Amino acid sequence: MAHSAEIDSKDAWGGGVSPFRVSYGKMMMWFFLVSDALTFGGLLISYGFIRHKFADVWPKAENVFTHFPFIEQHLPLAYVGLMTFILIMSSVTMVLAVEAGHRMDRKGVTLWMFWTIVGGAAFVGSQAWEWYHFIIGTSEGALREVWDFGTGAYVKQIFHGANMTTNEYGVPQFANYFFFITGFHGTHVFSGVIINLIIFLNVLKGTYEKRGHYEMVEKVGLYWHFVDLVWVFVFTFFYLL
Amino acid sequence: MSEFQDDFPQYELMSNHSAEDGKKARRTLWNVFWVMLIITVVELVIGSMAPSHGWTGALWLKVLFIVLTLAKAGAIVLWFMHLGHEVKFLKYIILVPYIGFMFYTIFVILTEGTYSGESGKFAPTSKIFTDQQESLKNAHQHGGESHNAGSGTEPAPKEAQGAGQHH
Numbered sequence: 330m331a332h333s334a335e336i337d338s339k340d341a342w343g344g345g346v347s348p349f350r351v352s353y354g355k356m357m358m359w360f361f362l363v364s365d366a367l368t369f370g371g372l373l374i375s376y377g378f379i380r381h382k383f384a385d386v387w388p389k390a391e392n393v394f395t396h397f398p399f400i401e402q403h404l405p406l407a408y409v410g411l412m413t414f415i416l417i418m419s420s421v422t423m424v425l426a427v428e429a430g431h432r433m434d435r436k437g438v439t440l441w442m443f444w445t446i447v448g449g450a451a452f453v454g455s456q457a458w459e460w461y462h463f464i465i466g467t468s469e470g471a472l473r474e475v476w477d478f479g480t481g482a483y484v485k486q487i488f489h490g491a492n493m494t495t496n497e498y499g500v501p502q503f504a505n506y507f508f509f510i511t512g513f514h515g516t517h518v519f520s521g522v523i524i525n526l527i528i529f530l531n532v533l534k535g536t537y538e539k540r541g542h543y544e545m546v547e548k549v550g551l552y553w554h555f556v557d558l559v560w561v562f563v564f565t566f567f568y569l570l
Numbered sequence: 571m572s573e574f575q576d577d578f579p580q581y582e583l584m585s586n587h588s589a590e591d592g593k594k595a596r597r598t599l600w601n602v603f604w605v606m607l608i609i610t611v612v613e614l615v616i617g618s619m620a621p622s623h624g625w626t627g628a629l630w631l632k633v634l635f636i637v638l639t640l641a642k643a644g645a646i647v648l649w650f651m652h653l654g655h656e657v658k659f660l661k662y663i664i665l666v667p668y669i670g671f672m673f674y675t676i677f678v679i680l681t682e683g684t685y686s687g688e689s690g691k692f693a694p695t696s697k698i699f700t701d702q703q704e705s706l707k708n709a710h711q712h713g714g715e716s717h718n719a720g721s722g723t724e725p726a727p728k729e730a731q732g733a734g735q736h737h
Contacts, residue, residue: 349660352581356660363668370672378679391621405621410614417610421603424650428599431585432592542582554650558643565639569617570632 358548362555365517369559372513373566376506388499390568396462409568412455413560416518419448420557423525427550430543435532438546442529445553449522456515463507466490471497507567514563517556524549602649609638 341348349356380387391405398408422444429437466489473488473495488497491504498504528549537543587595613635620626648654653661 347581348657349663350581350584350657351660355581359660359664363664366668367671370668371675374672374675374679378683389621389626391618391626406614406618410610413610414607417603417606420646420650421599424599425596428592428595431587431595432589433586542580542586544582544585547585551651554646557650558646561639561642561646565613565635569613569635 352544354548355544355551358551362551365555366559369510369513369562372506372510373562376510376566379502379506383500383502386500388496388503393463393498393503394459394568398458406568408455408459409564412452412459413564415448415452415455416557416560419445419452420554422448423550423553427543427547430537430546433538433543435535435538438532438537438543439529442525442532442546446522446525446529449518449525449553453515453519453522456511456518460508460511463504464490464492466497473497510563511567514556514559517559521549521553521556525553599649602645606642606645609642613638 340346347353347356351359394409395403395405396408397404422441426438426441426445429441468489470487470489472485474483475486475488475495476482477484488495490497491501491507493505493508494501496504528545531537531545532543537545616625616631616634620631625631647665653664
């Protein structure tokens with residue numbers, strides 16, 4: 330195998346080699362990620378637009394997400410901070426798995442892939458908990474005009490939590506965008522965990538050992554880091570600002 | 571397989587490295603991780619200090635958060651996703667169109683989005699939303715029933731601070 334062949338810029342575009350020095354699969358993963366990033370970028374920009382339009386009635390995240398499991402206290406940002414930490418941690422374990430793969434260290438890849446999957450699953454679970462408490466709401470609730478399907482009219486009543494049309498914390502758009510963007514991101518995390526699991530099983534089976542390289546780990550790694558990348562932005566625009 | 575690819579370089583194998591290179595790579599990756607962790611902790615500390623110091627909504631705070639976010643995003647893309655070490659051409663073919671599109675979309679929404687729903691000529695937001703917006707505004711002005719609805723200039727009333735607790 331002529332893998333040490335030098336490619337200089339003069340004949341890089343002459344055919345027979347990749348001018349980008351990457352395999353087809355990796356480049357396609359990058360192109361997919363760019364298109365996916367455009368989707369998330371569009372969603373976040375539209376979120377910013379609606380938030381600006383409803384700025385005077387937009388709820389503050391620190392008044393909405395104040396809870397932490399098993400602790401009955403006012404703790405804004407603590408839980409989402411933990412979630413962010415879990416996801417950054419699992420991004421590090423993923424990149425260590427990729428690095429171990431470059432050394433053909435099967436044991437290392439197994440170990441780090443395992444922790445990545447654990448971190449991803451923990452994040453999805455945390456998000457489910459966050460959603461659950463957002464939907465259930467507070468014991469006080471707030472007075473809202475709720476659509477009554479029986480009479481076909483709006484009825485003023487105390488409403489707890491949030492759904493797609495009513496939201497005790499403020500305008501319904503807040504809940505709409507929260508559900509849609511964190512839901513879309515959560516779907517990505519969930520599918521990332523599944524894909525990581527498949528690759529993990531292949532590592533255990535020795536598929537990549539036989540192949541002579543662990544590039545599949547690198548490709549799912551790209552996807553996994555992308556999920557972390559999106560969360561960095563969601564974290565800022567939903568919770569911090 | 572080899573029948574077709576005999577004289578092609580195997581890019582997958584080109585990325586394999588020795589134990590020594592691995593050590594160096596790991597050190598860099600852990601350094602990137604610590605930087606990202608510190609940025610996140612700083613964001614959280616400033617974010618949780620903001621309400622009691624009246625910083626919420628301040629321009630410098632927004633700019634600071636966005637700059638820190640972009641720094642973290644850059645660290646992920648350039649080191650974790652290894653884009654910083656790819657061929658220059660690949661790097662730019664990914665980054666330039668994307669960043670260009672994002673700036674363009676932000677520009678369009680800032681310049682063309684100002685009249686949305688304001689002029690009767692365009693379809694207003696669904697009634698179910700506008701009704702609630704009105705009632706929220708009224709409640710806010712009269713200091714009334716709906717807690718948590720306040721935002722903007724006035725600080726939220728005292729009892730609203732703890733109202734987000736869950737049972």
